[in-house]
Amino acid sequence: MEFVWNEMQTMLKDSARKFCENEFPPSTVKDTISGASAYDPEIWKKMAELGWLGFLFGEQYGGSDGTFLDMMPILEEMGRVMAPSPFFSSIIMGGLILSEGADDRLKELYLKKLCQGELIVTPAVLEEEGSWMPSTFLTKATKMDKNYLLQGRKLFVADAEDADAVLVVAQSGEDENKSSIFVADPKSPNVTLNPLKTISGEKMYEMVFDGVEIPADHLVGEEGKGRDIILNVWPRMVVGLCGKMVGGMEKVLEMTVQYAKERHQFGVPIGTFQVIQHYCVDMLTLLETSRILTYQAADRASGEGPCLKHAAMAKASCSDAFIRIVNISHQVHGAIGFTEEHNLHIYSRHAKAWELMLGSAGDHRQAVAGAVLDE
Numbered sequence: 001m002e003f004v005w006n007e008m009q010t011m012l013k014d015s016a017r018k019f020c021e022n023e024f025p026p027s028t029v030k031d032t033i034s035g036a037s038a039y040d041p042e043i044w045k046k047m048a049e050l051g052w053l054g055f056l057f058g059e060q061y062g063g064s065d066g067t068f069l070d071m072m073p074i075l076e077e078m079g080r081v082m083a084p085s086p087f088f089s090s091i092i093m094g095g096l097i098l099s100e101g102a103d104d105r106l107k108e109l110y111l112k113k114l115c116q117g118e119l120i121v122t123p124a125v126l127e128e129e130g131s132w133m134p135s136t137f138l139t140k141a142t143k144m145d146k147n148y149l150l151q152g153r154k155l156f157v158a159d160a161e162d163a164d165a166v167l168v169v170a171q172s173g174e175d176e177n178k179s180s181i182f183v184a185d186p187k188s189p190n191v192t193l194n195p196l197k198t199i200s201g202e203k204m205y206e207m208v209f210d211g212v213e214i215p216a217d218h219l220v221g222e223e224g225k226g227r228d229i230i231l232n233v234w235p236r237m238v239v240g241l242c243g244k245m246v247g248g249m250e251k252v253l254e255m256t257v258q259y260a261k262e263r264h265q266f267g268v269p270i271g272t273f274q275v276i277q278h279y280c281v282d283m284l285t286l287l288e289t290s291r292i293l294t295y296q297a298a299d300r301a302s303g304e305g306p307c308l309k310h311a312a313m314a315k316a317s318c319s320d321a322f323i324r325i326v327n328i329s330h331q332v333h334g335a336i337g338f339t340e341e342h343n344l345h346i347y348s349r350h351a352k353a354w355e356l357m358l359g360s361a362g363d364h365r366q367a368v369a370g371a372v373l374d375e
Contacts, residue, residue: 003295005073013073017080019050024081026343032084033201033346038159039085048117053091057099061107062115067302068236072243072295079247082346084202086120089158092240094121097167101181101221101229110165110183121165124154124184124207125230132234132358133227137179139209141170148172148219150184150212160186160193160205168209169226179226183218184209200353235311236301238358242294242311245318245354249287249325252347256280256329270332279328286321293317309371312364319361322351 005013023043032039047053055071057063078087095114098107098121113119127138139152150170160166163186172180186193192208221229257280260271270276293314300307326348330337337344355361 003292009070009073012070013077015050016074016077019046020077020081020083024078024083026081026346029082029084029346038162038203043085044120045117047085047087048115052087053117054115056091057095057111057115061111063111068239069295069298069302071240072298075240075243076247076250079244080251082248082350086122086159086162088240088244089122090114090120090163093123093158093237094165094167096233096236097123097181097229098220100233101225103221105217106183106220119165120159120163121167121183122157122159122163123167123169124157124160125169126156127152127154130155132230136176137169137171139168139170141168141172141180141182141214143172144213146216148182148214148216150182150209150214152209154207154209156196156204157207158205159203160207161195161203166207167220169230172223172226175224178224180223181220181226181229182214183220184212184214188212198353200349202350202353234358235297235306235308238311238315238364239294239297239301239307241354241358242290242297242314242318245322245351246287246291246294248347248350248354249283249290249318249322252325252329252344253280253283253287255344256283256332259333276332279332283325283328286325290314290317290321309368312359312367312371315359316361316364316368319355319364323355326351 023046051064052074054061054063055066055074056068057065059065078085091114095111098110098114102110110119110121114121125132127134139150139154141148141150150168152170154168157166166184166186168182168184169179170182172178184191186207190210190212192210194206194208196204196206198204220226257271260276260280261269263270293310297307297310297314300310326344329344330348333342333344336342339345359367
């Protein structure tokens with residue numbers, strides 16, 4: 001079955017491609033990766049003006065009530081250029097957590113600013129175990145009169161240096177299997193940020209909370225329901241990441257085909273060699289398989305029913321396919337693909353980072369197996 005965008009989605013994809021290619025040329029991407037900040041505030045404002053930041057959220061907060069499938073063209077185009085931006089951490093991750101779990105007061109306080117480009121919010125979930133769904137969280141939130149006292153350490157918190165708010169998942173109450181989500185101020189004097197070196201150049205941080213006081217009204221949802229909130233939004237985060245991966249794979253294939261046409265050996269383009277042609281066919285097959293699984297998952301994520309199985313199938317495919325595609329591309333490009341001057345290494349680094357982000361292919365195959373056995 002061939003998937004076809006509707007008229008609105010086609011227009012969105014065309015405008016997103018023009019925007020991303022204009023605002024995120026390779027030189028800008030490389031400069032941002034090597035710089036201190038994760039993004040350009042002016043570009044962030046332009047995204048807000050285009051309505052991208054509020055796309056998934058309600059009209060009462062300045063959003064447009066778009067579906068997750070409608071969001072795919074934007075995510076794909078951002079993945080094509082490897083756009084350095086807190087869009088994924090702030091909108092797809094942080095925004096979805098707030099939309100799913102926060103009460104009306106917190107939504108009014110944070111989602112409106114998020115949609116207007118006046119706020120960056122990022123989740124702080126991962127700890128030493130490296131899992132989004134650990135059995136227990138080591139970070140603790142202790143109830144003190146009307147407030148909570150936050151103590152612990154979080155790893156790989158995306159864009160924390162630029163964030164205005166952090167959504168911290170911590171164990172709360174006496175039951176060690178119960179967790180809650182709190183809105184914390186990353187600029188608090190009792191918060192220490194330590195930058196982490198990443199293979200992709202994305203801005204990730206260790207956050208240490210040393211007795212950070214959190215007002216009780218900054219609890220997202222009910223106490224002890226943090227895991228449930230994360231479980232509900234996690235499949236959509238996964239699908240969003242798959243959208244970016246599909247965009248990245250598509251661009252790598254285009255770069256490879258173009259190089260095969262231009263690079264001559266023995267007096268002819270290397271694209272005339274059968275082995276190179278077969279490489280390109282393998283890349284296209286991997287891309288299209290991942291694309292259709294991602295679109296199916298996005299369609300499920302746009303509805304009311306569960307989408308965990310479809311999201312997990314898409315991520316298992318994308319994790320393996322993106323790595324395989326960049327490896328094939330390096331074989332076609334030869335030594336030039338490994339140089340800093342060439343753009344292929346940007347995609348190789350992100351492919352490796354995203355392979356493990358939000359769960360590896362093995363993790364997601366296990367999730368699919370569990371879903372199938374439960375049916």
